[in-house]
Amino acid sequence: MSDTPQRLVIVDDHPLFRRGVMQLVQMAGEFDVVGEASSGREGIAMVRGLEPDMVLLDLNMKDMSGLEVLKAIKSWDSDSRVVMLTVSDQAEDLIAALRLGADGYLLKEMDPEELVGKLKEAAAGRITLSEPLTRLLAHSLREDHRPKDPDQAGLTDQEKRILEQIARGLSNKLIARELNIAEGTVKVHVKHLLRKLNLRSRVEAAVWTVEKKRGG
Numbered sequence: 001m002s003d004t005p006q007r008l009v010i011v012d013d014h015p016l017f018r019r020g021v022m023q024l025v026q027m028a029g030e031f032d033v034v035g036e037a038s039s040g041r042e043g044i045a046m047v048r049g050l051e052p053d054m055v056l057l058d059l060n061m062k063d064m065s066g067l068e069v070l071k072a073i074k075s076w077d078s079d080s081r082v083v084m085l086t087v088s089d090q091a092e093d094l095i096a097a098l099r100l101g102a103d104g105y106l107l108k109e110m111d112p113e114e115l116v117g118k119l120k121e122a123a124a125g126r127i128t129l130s131e132p133l134t135r136l137l138a139h140s141l142r143e144d145h146r147p148k149d150p151d152q153a154g155l156t157d158q159e160k161r162i163l164e165q166i167a168r169g170l171s172n173k174l175i176a177r178e179l180n181i182a183e184g185t186v187k188v189h190v191k192h193l194l195r196k197l198n199l200r201s202r203v204e205a206a207v208w209t210v211e212k213k214r215g216g
Helices: 015-028 040-050 066-075 091-099 112-123 131-143 157-167 172-179 183-197 202-213
Strands: 006-011 031-037 054-057 081-086 104-107
Touching: 006 015, 006 040, 015 031, 015 112, 031 040, 040 054, 040 066, 054 066, 054 112, 066 081, 066 091, 081 112, 091 104, 091 131, 091 202, 104 112, 104 131, 131 202, 157 172, 157 183, 157 202, 172 183, 183 202
Parallel strands: 006 031, 006 054, 054 081, 081 104
Antiparallel strands: none
């Protein structure tokens, strides 16, 4: 993460929770809360106007769901990283968020220190999940029909290299830097390898890869 504080927008319809998160991240000294929204629509407008580095987004809000907000933010190719921060540990919510492009999915019940640590991971360009959710996602993937390994999926050598970087939690930008290729090229390869693996998000690909290495 750079020395410049991450510009953060919090979208949550509970004012006390917003205040608590704001105090927590500001004490960490590496985040600057530039806006807080109490509704999904307000959040969309705020993110579009402020273009923050990161958005903390609740899943369940009165006017519209966090998934709808996430979809809207990702639809205009925003560079803002969107991390869901929610009470829901349901597999369907997790998978839906990841497939819509969420950069992380964290539970509100996390210890404050752990939450800050996970947000720092996200700020560094890594995909981040609460630990119980990683196991939940791995279980969901095992129940689906997937190739046994990258070779069976017909991945090219470059796609395998990119898959390894995805498994490390790296963003497209960091993968491009690591492999010395254009970010646009990484995006094309990611799209192809997800199709070959019958997966719909990079987080699923990361968990699938780690599980295969464990012999799962």
